[in-house]
Amino acid sequence: MRFRSIPIPIQRSRLSFRPVILILLILGLLVYLSPANLFSEARCNAFDFRSGNCRAGPPVTAHGGANDALLKQTPTWPPNQSLRVNATFVTLARNSDVWSIAKSIRQVEDRFNRKYGYDWVFLNEKPFDATFKRVTSALVSGKTYYGLIPPENWSFPDWIDQDKAKKVREDMAQRQIIYGDSVSYRHMCRFESGFFFRQPLMMNYDYYWRVEPDIQLYCDLDYDPFKYMMETKKKYSFVLSLPEYIETIPTLWDTTKQFFESNPGHLSPHNSMDFLSDDNGATYNKCHFWSNFEIGDLNFFRSQKYIDYFNHLDQAGGFFYERWGDRRKSQLRYV
DSSP: OOOOOOOOOOOOOOOOOHHHHHHHHHHHHHHHHOHHHHSSSOOOOHHHHHHTOOSSSOOBOTTSOBOHHHHTOOOSSOOOGGGOOSEEEEEEOOGGGHHHHHHHHHHHHHHTGGGTOOEEEEEESSOOOHHHHHHHHHHOSSOEEEEEOOGGGSSOOTTOOHHHHHHHHHHHHHTTOTTTTOHHHHHHHHHHHHTGGGSTTGGGOSEEEEOOTTOOOOSOOOSOHHHHHHHHTOOEEOSOEEEOOGGGOTTHHHHHHHHHHHOGGGSOSSOOHHHHOSSTTSSOOOEEEOOSSOEEEHHHHHSHHHHHHHHHHHHHTHHHHSOOOSSHHHHHHTO
């Protein structure tokens, strides 16, 4: 007997993934557009900044405008004052920098300061206008203070030969040395080297964090660097080290050596000579760190040893006869 198989018709059911994919796309779009509403901490990116979706601070548009209502909003996270150190952020800026510094403040607040509410000091050689004060004070979770730099801290000292200084700038311009022809850059470097920490507003603090316009913080900062500096007795912190343009500081090393030869008691036993020189101090190896993102102990700069060192360099005239940078001095002070 033969058996024949009889085909049985089977209807295959189709399972559609289109609704699932659509739901996932919608959820992903919501997460991207409104991260602050879905997570306990702020997650900000360039789109968030332009559209105003970061939870901390007001929206600032690409055109430099601001939403007045949101500028008046209160911080999402109350400042944790019990954990704070006596510290402040400090920014040297002009009124025209308002939207650039607004972006920087937004970064710092979203990534760190909304949890602590540290103050912010703004310094300028000219009075800050109402717009600058309104925008910055609305963005900062702590208190904001605005200081006017006195003319003697932002001008040529009496002992500087301005004709000689002008010829130096013209020569550097011809050689295309960066900022070589800039007068304001030299005033800034001298101010940051010897005067910012002595401004009346800064005298209220022990630590500072320097913030420049247009900086970015790419990660949340889950610890307090001010507290770390205090607990570990650190004096200075920087983020980037690279070779200096030797054309801008041809006599700085020799001027520094002259100072320590005349003041041997100012030489730190815990110095950084190995970082600065490859031949036990005979020559400078050009290693230096950038100061536009730094954290430091203000009492270190206020010490008599540092003041003596700065005064020695200031009298030498290298800020204007060459183009000495602003924190080369704090670096060399560690020798």
